[in-house]
Amino acid sequence: MKAVTNATVKEYIIHHQLGSIVHKVHIDTKYNNSFHFLHHVLCKESYRRPTCRNSQPLRCFLRIRSRHLQNRPHIPSSLHQRWPGHRPRPPVLLRQGRLHVVSKKGGESPQGFAVGTAKGTFVSVEAPALGPLPIKATVIHLTEGPSESWAAVLLFPGCPVKVGRSRLSAGHPIQALVINNKVSNVCPGGDGVAAAESVCAAVASKLNLPGGANSVLPSSTGVIGWRLPAKELAEDVVPLAIEALQSESAFAAAEAIMTTDRYPKLRSKTLSDGVRIVGVAKGAGMIEPNMATMLGYIMTDATIEKSALQTMLTEACNRSFNSISVDGDESTSDTVVAIASNLKPLSSEDELKNALFEICEGLSADLVRNGEGTGHVIRVKISNFPGSEYDARRMGRHLVNSPLVKCAISGNDPNTGRIAGAIGSFMGKFFPNESVEEMTLTLGGRIIFNNGQFVLEGDAVEKELSAHMADAQLGEHDDFPRHQKFVEIGVDFGGSGSHVTVLGSDLTKEYVEVNADYRS
Numbered sequence: 429m430k431a432v433t434n435a436t437v438k439e440y441i442i443h444h445q446l447g448s449i450v451h452k453v454h455i456d457t458k459y460n461n462s463f464h465f466l467h468h469v470l471c472k473e474s475y476r477r478p479t480c481r482n483s484q485p486l487r488c489f490l491r492i493r494s495r496h497l498q499n500r501p502h503i504p505s506s507l508h509q510r511w512p513g514h515r516p517r518p519p520v521l522l523r524q525g526r527l528h529v530v531s532k533k534g535g536e537s538p539q540g541f542a543v544g545t546a547k548g549t550f551v552s553v554e555a556p557a558l559g560p561l562p563i564k565a566t567v568i569h570l571t572e573g574p575s576e577s578w579a580a581v582l583l584f585p586g587c588p589v590k591v592g593r594s595r596l597s598a599g600h601p602i603q604a605l606v607i608n609n610k611v612s613n614v615c616p617g618g619d620g621v622a623a624a625e626s627v628c629a630a631v632a633s634k635l636n637l638p639g640g641a642n643s644v645l646p647s648s649t650g651v652i653g654w655r656l657p658a659k660e661l662a663e664d665v666v667p668l669a670i671e672a673l674q675s676e677s678a679f680a681a682a683e684a685i686m687t688t689d690r691y692p693k694l695r696s697k698t699l700s701d702g703v704r705i706v707g708v709a710k711g712a713g714m715i716e717p718n719m720a721t722m723l724g725y726i727m728t729d730a731t732i733e734k735s736a737l738q739t740m741l742t743e744a745c746n747r748s749f750n751s752i753s754v755d756g757d758e759s760t761s762d763t764v765v766a767i768a769s770n771l772k773p774l775s776s777e778d779e780l781k782n783a784l785f786e787i788c789e790g791l792s793a794d795l796v797r798n799g800e801g802t803g804h805v806i807r808v809k810i811s812n813f814p815g816s817e818y819d820a821r822r823m824g825r826h827l828v829n830s831p832l833v834k835c836a837i838s839g840n841d842p843n844t845g846r847i848a849g850a851i852g853s854f855m856g857k858f859f860p861n862e863s864v865e866e867m868t869l870t871l872g873g874r875i876i877f878n879n880g881q882f883v884l885e886g887d888a889v890e891k892e893l894s895a896h897m898a899d900a901q902l903g904e905h906d907d908f909p910r911h912q913k914f915v916e917i918g919v920d921f922g923g924s925g926s927h928v929t930v931l932g933s934d935l936t937k938e939y940v941e942v943n944a945d946y947r948s
Contacts, residue, residue, distance in 0.1 A: 535679035535694050538704035538729035540769030542569045542675045545684035546668030550610075550657035553617070563610040563657060565665040566684040567631060568725065569673055570769055574601035574643050577731075577768035579738035581745045587613045587620030587656070588646040591628070592763060595645055602767060603643040605725060606631045606666065607685050609710075613648040613656040623658035624648070630662035634670045647723055647763050649687055649710065678727065682708040685723055691908045693794040695787040701775040703730040705783050709791040711798075722749060722795055724764040726787065730774040740781045741766045746817075748788035752796050752931045753825050764788075796931045797902065797909050801939025804837050804900050806932040807914035812925040814862045820926040826854040827917070828932020837915055838934035840901065842893035844869070844876045844884060847917060866922030872896030873916060 537543060544567045549560040576599070582592045595602065606627055613620045628644035637643050648656060674680075682692035689710050696706040711722030726741075745764055766784070774780055797805050806828050813820035827833060830850040836843040847869060855864055869877035871893050876883060884890070900913040914931075 535677040535682070535696060535706060536704070537675050537678050538706055538727050538769060540570055540572045540729055540771045541678070541727050542571050542673040543567070543678050543681045544569070544669040544671070544673035545680045546665050546672055548660055548665035548668070550660040552611075552651075552654055552657075554654050561610065563608060563660065563665060564684045565661055565669045566605075566607040566681045567666065567669045567673065568605040568607075568678075568681060568727070569635060569670075570603045570767070571675065572769060572771060574603035574637070574639050575767055575769060576601045577734045577737055577770055578602045578645075579734065579741040579766045580645070581741060581749075581764045582762070586648065587616070588624050588648045589763065590621055591624045591646055592765075595642065598642070600642045601639055602645050603637050603639060604631050604635060605645045605647065605765065605767075607647040607649075607681075607723065607725075608656070608661055608665075609648075609685060609687055610650040611648060611654045611656050612650045612652050613654075614652045616653065616655040618655045620656060623656040626658045627656070627661050627666065630666045631670070634667055645765060647765075649685065649723055678706045678708055681725065682710075685710040688800055690798055693791055693798065695790040695794075697783045697787060699730075699774075699776075699779050699783060701773070701779075703728065703772050703774055703780065705730070705780065705787060707787040707791055709795060711795045722762055722764075724749065724788070724791060726764070726766040726784065727769075728766070728780070729769045729771045730780055731770040731772060732768050732774055732777065732780065736777060737766055737768060740777075740784050744781075744784045744788040747785060747929075748792035749795075751821055751824070751929060752792045753828050753933075793912070793931060796933050797912075799933045799939075801936040801941070802933040803902055803936045803938075804897065804915050804934040805902075805913075806833075806837060806917060806934065808917045808919060808930045808932070810926070810928050810930070811918070811920040812923050812927070813919075813921055814923070814925050815859060817926045817928050819858070820928040821930055822858070823851065823854045823919075824928060824930025825932070826850060827919075828930060831935060834933070834935035837897055838936050840894050840897040842871060842876075842890060842897065844871060844882060844893070847871070848877055848882075851919060862921075864921065868918070868920045868922070870918035870920075871916070873918075 545564060547562060547564050550563055551560055552558060578601075580592060580596050582589045582596065608627070613624060616623070624646045625641055628641040628646050631637075631644045632640045672680075678696075679692065679694055682694040685708065686692060687710060693709045694706070696704070698704050705726065705728040707724060707726040709722060709724040741764065749764060793805065796802065808824045808827055810820050810824050813823065827847065827850045830846065832843075832846040833850055836846050851867075851869075852864070855862060865880055867877070868875060874889070874892060874896075876893070897915050900911075900915045903910055915934075
């Protein structure tokens, strides 16, 4: 970084960390707050630009005018940074520090698990001009030996998924998980399966696992089409992650697996018999049922049979991760793994199942709430659908994926005709012989459609519905959600049938900005 002084104004010439792009930052150093802001954002590298899917610190373009600080500087909206008066809000990393403390309290690892993370760098074969890029590895280790009580839902054939499927079909006991971000190892130019296996072998060797590489389950997330930097991971990053193994908290794993996620996602519960269950997940974009661009890892110290755990996990995923949509796009490396250390006796499988459902449903809601550009989370409760739960979820996804519905909710506009139109569109295409005469629609708990007609008379109703949407709105610049509220839509077909809940998000300018700036 080169500084040019002109009176009290300094011009900082900043080279973009991803390439040769040069940005300029003008700072009036006679105002301490502005220089304090530059110090944190640039020197400490504590500002992580959310619009970069590569999830790394970036030295971003900022311009702070040499006026009194009551004049708010122009900062691009995609940077998610506010300037509240004379005192700058703490940068992202410091704000996450508060979250770090809160989440660590709830992230206590179950007995028999250790988590370690580490950072490294690599140069992409496909894009060497970008120079050294950061990469993270996470290792989850079963410290008391391998477990046969593990279950997985693996979808879409990325190379790590292929390896995971082979482990699952062969019935190998698992003693470690290894996860990397930055590169998804999907359709790479080289042998992606061999690359994943080499990383697994490095983990097994460093931990002296009796089952070797077959006892390690790999996962990858990040850019599609790039070769996995297996050598850098195996020789540099994985050993550091193993050296950092600790049994106190799983929060480090929730942080390290993030890509465009704005905040880590962790849910946990302690059962009445002392059994502990903790889940972490990542995902922010390309989220559509059959999981899609998400990874989830659930750890428990309960003693449970593998078949029972697999049944629980499959049902939990259908109720949660397969019932959400951010943008309707699916991806290639989805994995949810549940693994038990079998160190504590379980008094009730039903209690564990309910806890697993609760954690998966909470994590899936976190994924939508943290979706790229999400301003509102939409919760659609469908009752008495005249078909299977699978078809009811399809209808719910059709509704939350409607661009017109998404845009209306983004603007807090209770354009209820769009909701009815999306439902009618789905039913007309796929269930043309089913009657909707008894259908009742609600928005925010208020009936808006009943007996074949809308119930929307008066400005008071319009204001009430708009206020309900506004109350559920998330802050555009929030690094962590300020609440857990939803835009509530109810669809009751009357009679009897299937009941499901589907979550979705609105469509904002920020979503377009994020995905228009995917690699730059």
